[in-house]
Amino acid sequence: xxQTLSRALRTRLLNxxxxxxxxxDAHWVTGMDAAFLxxxxxxxxxxxxxxxxxxxxxxxxxxxSFPGCAVCRLVNGGKGQYSVDRxxxxxxxxxxxxxxxxxxxxxxxxxxxxxxxxxxxxxRCREAWTRLAREGAxxxxxxxxxxxxxxxxxxxxxxxATRRWIGFAVKEAMDELDSEPRIRAADKALPGxxxxxxxxxxxxxxxxxxLSEIARSCGVTAEHMSRMFHQATGLRFRDYLREVRLNEAxxxxxxxxxxxxxxxxxxxxxxxxxxxxxxKEYMGMTPGEWRRRxxxxxxxxxxxxx
Numbered sequence: 059x060x061q062t063l064s065r066a067l068r069t070r071l072l073n074x075x076x077x078x079x080x081x082x083d084a085h086w087v088t089g090m091d092a093a094f095l096x097x098x099x100x101x102x103x104x105x106x107x108x109x110x111x112x113x114x115x116x117x118x119x120x121x122x123s124f125p126g127c128a129v130c131r132l133v134n135g136g137k138g139q140y141s142v143d144r145x146x147x148x149x150x151x152x153x154x155x156x157x158x159x160x161x162x163x164x165x166x167x168x169x170x171x172x173x174x175x176x177x178x179x180x181x182r183c184r185e186a187w188t189r190l191a192r193e194g195a196x197x198x199x200x201x202x203x204x205x206x207x208x209x210x211x212x213x214x215x216x217x218x219a220t221r222r223w224i225g226f227a228v229k230e231a232m233d234e235l236d237s238e239p240r241i242r243a244a245d246k247a248l249p250g251x252x253x254x255x256x257x258x259x260x261x262x263x264x265x266x267x268x269l270s271e272i273a274r275s276c277g278v279t280a281e282h283m284s285r286m287f288h289q290a291t292g293l294r295f296r297d298y299l300r301e302v303r304l305n306e307a308x309x310x311x312x313x314x315x316x317x318x319x320x321x322x323x324x325x326x327x328x329x330x331x332x333x334x335x336x337x338k339e340y341m342g343m344t345p346g347e348w349r350r351r352x353x354x355x356x357x358x359x360x361x362x363x364x
Contacts, residue, residue, distance in 0.1 A: 068096065068165055069292035071158070072103055076231040080168070081105035083227060088170055088220060089210050090154075095167040102166070113149055113205040114172060121195040149186045150178050151209065154217065156224040168228055170220070174206075176213035251276060252290040255283065256298070263302045264326050269295045303327070304340045311349040318345045 071077045077094060084092040085105050093104040153171035157164050187202045212220065258272055273283040287295050303325040310321045322333035322345075337345045 068102070071166065071231070073292070074231075077103065078105075080227050080231045084168075084170055084224065087223070090170040090173060093169045093171075094158075095169060097164045097166060099167075112172070113151070113209055116197060116201070116205050117148065117190065117195065120197045121190060121193060147172075148190055149206070149209075150174070150182050154221055154224060156221065156228050158228060168224060170224065173210045173212045173217070175217070176211050251278065251283065252287050255287060255295070259299055259302050263299065263306060264324055266326065266328075267299060300336060300340070304337060307333075307337060307345065308341070308348065308352075311345055312352045318349075321345065 071094070081092040081094065081103065082105050084090070091104065091106065094102050096102055149172075151172040152175050153169055153173070155170075156168040158166040158168065183203060183206045184199075186206075187197065187199060190197060190202075254276060255272055258275075259267065269284060270280040273280040276283065278286075284295055287293070287298070291298065293301075307321050307325045310316065310324060311318070314321075318333075319330055322328075322330050325333075327333035327336070334344055337348070341348050343351070
């Protein structure tokens with residue numbers, strides 16, 4: 059999946075009820091704060107939007123000079139990026155993460171924080187307080203210990219169960235958004251005009267489709283249709299058309315014993331070289347490589363089932 063489509067799917071997730079519900083449910087079920095991040099670690103959405111005081115806000119409020127981990131920056135309204143390095147937390151806190159993945163690419167990260175691993179001994183609490191005090195934090199021992207004890211504690215079994223729950227919640231959200239193609243022609247949430255365009259593309263993707271011709275058949279201008287389509291889906295029309303065609307190409311390469319030239323023709327490409335270029339940009343490999351790889355996977359699965 060190319061970066062354009064990855065960004066488009068992220069945009070749809072950010073604008074969706076599914077992601078909002080996923081973040082809210084995660085918070086209320088676990089008691090931890092939840093966030094959705096871009097693959098580079100940039101925080102895109104979080105719940106609660108305004109975090110209640112906790113040990114992270116305590117550290118940042120009493121030691122402004124401390125750079126903090128990404129979680130600390132987030133709860134204080136910062137724009138910093140998330141780090142997977144747990145050693146960046148002076149309070150020995152941890153977080154749970156789950157990747158949003160589509161077509162073997164990370165669309166975003168789902169993060170829950172903070173929690174304290176049950177293996178972290180009480181002595182680490184005083185050790186962390188002493189470290190921060192040496193760096194200039196004006197936090198009393200009683201205040202620190204109270205904040206420390208309020209942090210949710212997870213042993214390995216509970217942490218793993220929570221990770222599995224996150225996986226189920228993320229899958230449910232993705233199942234509603236991730237289909238082939240990612241915009242379902244039957245999606246009633248789409249405006250009628252966009253719904254009609256999607257249906258036309260799905261039914262006639264093998265033809266030389268032009269936005270202007272589709273717009274004319276729908277009784278609107280190409281500019282209006284282009285704007286409506288992008289607002290509703292987060293995708294440009296040509297990106298959606300390409301995605302529909304190449305998803306169908308993948309299906310044909312996998313299921314049909316036909317030449318790659320015929321595959322290209324069936325998905326609206328009269329030029330094999332242009333088809334090969336478009337396919338490689340989309341899948342990261344040539345059609346021939348993708349077919350061989352897919353068939354090897356299928357063979358391995360059949361052997362495993364035997």
